[in-house]
Amino acid sequence: MKYKIPRGTQDILPSESKKWQYIEQKAHDLCRRYNYKEIRTPVFEQTELFARGVGDTTDIVQKEMYTFEDRGGRSLTLRPEGTASTVRAFVENKMHGWADQPVKLYYIGPMFRYERPQSGRMRQFVQLGVEAMGSDDPAVDAEVIGLAMDFYQELGLNNLKLVINSLGDVESRNNHRNALIDHFKPRISEFCGDCQTRLEKNPLRILDCKVDKDHELMKTAPSILDYLNNESKEYFNQVKKYLTDMNIAYEVDSRLVRGLDYYNNTAFEIMIDGEGFGAITTLTGGGRYNGLVEEIGGPATPGIGFALSLERLLMALETQGIELPVDQGLDAYIVTMGEAAKNAAPKLLHQLRKEGLKVDADYMKKKVKGQMKAADRQQADYVLILGEDELAESSVMMKTMKTGEQELVPLNEIKDKIFIAD
Structure with a gap:
C-alpha cells in the first residue's frame, strides 16, 4: 500500500x-x-x-x-x-x-x-x-x-x-444590527441558507457572504459608519x-x-x-x-x-520575486584520504561544530573526487582536506572553493581563518 x-x-x-x-x-x-x-x-x-x-x-x-x-x-x-x-x-x-x-x-x-x-x-x-x-x-x-x-x-x-x-x-453595533435586519428581512428568501440563518443571530455577517456578494441589497446595505x-x-x-x-x-x-x-x-x-x-x-x-x-x-x-x-x-x-537571504551552504566540508584520516574526521567535525561552524563530511565511502563533488553540491565555502601528511602535522589543507587557492592551516586555526575570510 x-x-x-x-x-x-x-x-x-x-x-x-x-x-x-x-x-x-x-x-x-x-x-x-x-x-x-x-x-x-x-x-x-x-x-x-x-x-x-x-x-x-x-x-x-x-x-x-x-x-x-x-x-x-x-x-x-x-x-x-x-x-x-x-x-x-x-x-x-x-x-x-x-x-x-x-x-x-x-x-x-x-x-x-x-x-x-x-x-x-x-x-x-x-x-x-x-x-x-x-x-x-x-x-x-x-x-x-x-x-x-x-x-x-x-x-x-x-x-x-x-x-x-x-x-x-455595543450601542453602535446594536443600532446597526437593527438597521441591517430591517434592510434584509423583506427579501431574505433571495439569499443563501447561511444568510437566512444569520439574519437574526448576526446580520453583520451577511455583508461578508461570498455567495450573495453581488446581490443588489448588498450595495445599498446600511453602513456601520452612519451608526457610530x-x-x-x-x-x-x-x-x-x-x-x-x-x-x-x-x-x-x-x-x-x-x-x-x-x-x-x-x-x-x-x-x-x-x-x-x-x-x-x-x-x-x-x-x-x-x-x-x-x-x-x-x-x-x-x-x-x-x-x-x-x-x-x-x-x-x-x-513579487523576493528572495529571502537564507543561508544555503556549508562553512566547510571535510574531505578525507585514507583510513586514518577517515577515522580522525568525526573528532574534527565535532570540534568545529562546537566552535560554531557549519560543517559536514562524507558518510558514503566516496573516493576523493566524489567527496569534492559533494562539497560543491552542498555549496561549501571551504574544503578541508585531511590525509596522512596533514594528520602528522595536525593540520588540514584548506581549499577556498571560489578561487581554488589552497593553504596548510593548523587545526586550531581553522575557525579563525574561516571567520576572518567571512
Missing part, C-alpha cells in the same frame, strides 16, 4: 524549511522589539471554547472545525485559530492580574480548518498571531497594526494596502490620527466586517494591491475584541490582535 499525504496538507522539505525558519526568526525578533512575549497553547482545546470564542454563526464553527471525542467522551477540536486559545490561557492563568498591562502576547503554530484546499489556503496551516489585552487605548490599535505592517515591509513586500473600519461599541455614536467616532478618529502620525497609509472601507463574531470598534485587513496574486489578496486581518475575555469566563478586559498565514506570506514573496 502506498501512503499519501492528507489532502490540504504539505511536506515542507529542507530547501523550503530554511525560508520558514528565516520568516519565523524575523517574527520573533520583531515581536521582541515591540515587547510582545511568546505564548504556546495546546493544539487541541474543548470544542465549546471555539464555539463561544470564535462564534457559532461563523463558517469556522459551523463547517470547518476538526472535532472529535476522546476516550472520556469529551468533545475536543483541533484549534482553527489562535485567539480563543490565547484568551483562554489569559483567563485561566489570571494574566489580568499581572502588574504590567496590557499583556502583549504572540504565537506561531499550526491551525486546522476543514475547507476546500486552494492556493494559499490549506487544511493545516501556520499562523503568526499577536494579541494585546488589558488596554482600550486607541494607540494600542495603531501599535498592533504597525507591527503587522512592519513585518511585511521588513521582509521586502511592497504594494501593500491597509484597509480599516470601525464596527463601533460620538464615543465610537472619536475612538476611530484617534486610531486614524495615530496611523497618520506613524506614516502608515490606510483606506476606510465601511463594508469590512471580518469573519469572527467577537470584533468591535477597530477592524483591519492588509492586502496585496497588484497583479499576480490570484483571487486571495488578503494577507492578514484583525481587530478589537472587547467582549471576548468575558465571553470565555474572565473579567471585562479589552483586547486587540491579528493573525496571518505564513503560507500566504510565502506566496506573496514568491509573486
Whole structure:
C-alpha cells in the first residue's frame, strides 16, 4: 500500500524549511522589539471554547472545525485559530492580574480548518498571531497594526494596502444590527441558507457572504459608519490620527466586517494591491475584541490582535520575486584520504561544530573526487582536506572553493581563518 499525504496538507522539505525558519526568526525578533512575549497553547482545546470564542454563526464553527471525542467522551477540536486559545490561557492563568498591562502576547503554530484546499489556503496551516489585552487605548490599535505592517515591509513586500473600519461599541453595533435586519428581512428568501440563518443571530455577517456578494441589497446595505455614536467616532478618529502620525497609509472601507463574531470598534485587513496574486489578496486581518475575555469566563478586559498565514506570506514573496537571504551552504566540508584520516574526521567535525561552524563530511565511502563533488553540491565555502601528511602535522589543507587557492592551516586555526575570510 502506498501512503499519501492528507489532502490540504504539505511536506515542507529542507530547501523550503530554511525560508520558514528565516520568516519565523524575523517574527520573533520583531515581536521582541515591540515587547510582545511568546505564548504556546495546546493544539487541541474543548470544542465549546471555539464555539463561544470564535462564534457559532461563523463558517469556522459551523463547517470547518476538526472535532472529535476522546476516550472520556469529551468533545475536543483541533484549534482553527489562535485567539480563543490565547484568551483562554489569559483567563485561566489570571494574566489580568499581572502588574504590567496590557499583556502583549504572540504565537506561531499550526491551525486546522476543514475547507476546500486552494492556493494559499490549506487544511493545516501556520499562523503568526499577536494579541494585546488589558488596554482600550486607541494607540494600542495603531501599535498592533504597525507591527503587522512592519513585518511585511521588513521582509521586502511592497504594494501593500491597509484597509480599516470601525464596527463601533455595543450601542453602535446594536443600532446597526437593527438597521441591517430591517434592510434584509423583506427579501431574505433571495439569499443563501447561511444568510437566512444569520439574519437574526448576526446580520453583520451577511455583508461578508461570498455567495450573495453581488446581490443588489448588498450595495445599498446600511453602513456601520452612519451608526457610530460620538464615543465610537472619536475612538476611530484617534486610531486614524495615530496611523497618520506613524506614516502608515490606510483606506476606510465601511463594508469590512471580518469573519469572527467577537470584533468591535477597530477592524483591519492588509492586502496585496497588484497583479499576480490570484483571487486571495488578503494577507492578514484583525481587530478589537472587547467582549471576548468575558465571553470565555474572565473579567471585562479589552483586547486587540491579528493573525496571518505564513503560507500566504510565502506566496506573496514568491509573486513579487523576493528572495529571502537564507543561508544555503556549508562553512566547510571535510574531505578525507585514507583510513586514518577517515577515522580522525568525526573528532574534527565535532570540534568545529562546537566552535560554531557549519560543517559536514562524507558518510558514503566516496573516493576523493566524489567527496569534492559533494562539497560543491552542498555549496561549501571551504574544503578541508585531511590525509596522512596533514594528520602528522595536525593540520588540514584548506581549499577556498571560489578561487581554488589552497593553504596548510593548523587545526586550531581553522575557525579563525574561516571567520576572518567571512
